[in-house]
Amino acid sequence: GIVNGMDVSEWDPAKDKFLAANYDITTALEGKALNKEALQAKVGLPVDRKVPLVAFIGRLEEQKGPDVMIAAIPEILKDEDVQIVLLGTGKKKFERLLKSVEEKFPGKVRAVVRFNAPLAHQMMAGADVLAV
Numbered sequence: 001g002i003v004n005g006m007d008v009s010e011w012d013p014a015k016d017k018f019l020a021a022n023y024d025i026t027t028a029l030e031g032k033a034l035n036k037e038a039l040q041a042k043v044g045l046p047v048d049r050k051v052p053l054v055a056f057i058g059r060l061e062e063q064k065g066p067d068v069m070i071a072a073i074p075e076i077l078k079d080e081d082v083q084i085v086l087l088g089t090g091k092k093k094f095e096r097l098l099k100s101v102e103e104k105f106p107g108k109v110r111a112v113v114r115f116n117a118p119l120a121h122q123m124m125a126g127a128d129v130l131a132v
Contacts, residue, residue, distance in 0.1 A: 011124065018121035032126065039126035042119070043110040045083050052082045055127035057120050060090025060098070060113075069131060070097045077108055085127070086111045087119055 023031020
C-alpha cells in the first residue's frame with residue numbers, strides 16, 4: 001500500500017474498472033452523477049441526483065473518528081435532506097453502532113460493515129461529500 005495516500009493510477013476515474021461510468025475532467029459532471037445513481041441503487045438508497053450523498057470509508061477504530069461520525073448523523077439528518085453511506089470494519093462496538101444508525105434512518109443511511117474494495121471505489125466516484 002501507499003502510506004497516507006492513494007495510487008492515483010488505480011483510483012483514476014477515467015480508467016477505474018469498478019465504476020459504473022468512467023469520467024475525466026471534461027465529463028466529470030455527468031460521470032459523477034451516473035456513479036452517484038449507481039451507488040445509491042447498489043446500496044439500496046432512493047436514487048436521486050438532487051439529494052447530497054455523503055460517504056465515510058475507514059477503519060472503525062477510535063483514532064479514525066467513527067464515534068464522531070455516528071454522533072453527527074442524527075444532527076445532520078434532522079435539518080438536512082441528505083443520504084449517508086458508511087463503509088468499514090473494526091471494533092465490534094462501532095460496527096453495531098453503524099448498523100443501529102442505519103436501522104434508525106432507513107432510506108437515508110446505509111452501513112456496510114465489511115471490507116469491500118470495489119464499493120470503496122464506487123463511493124469515492126459517486127459521493128458528493130467525503131467525510132474524513
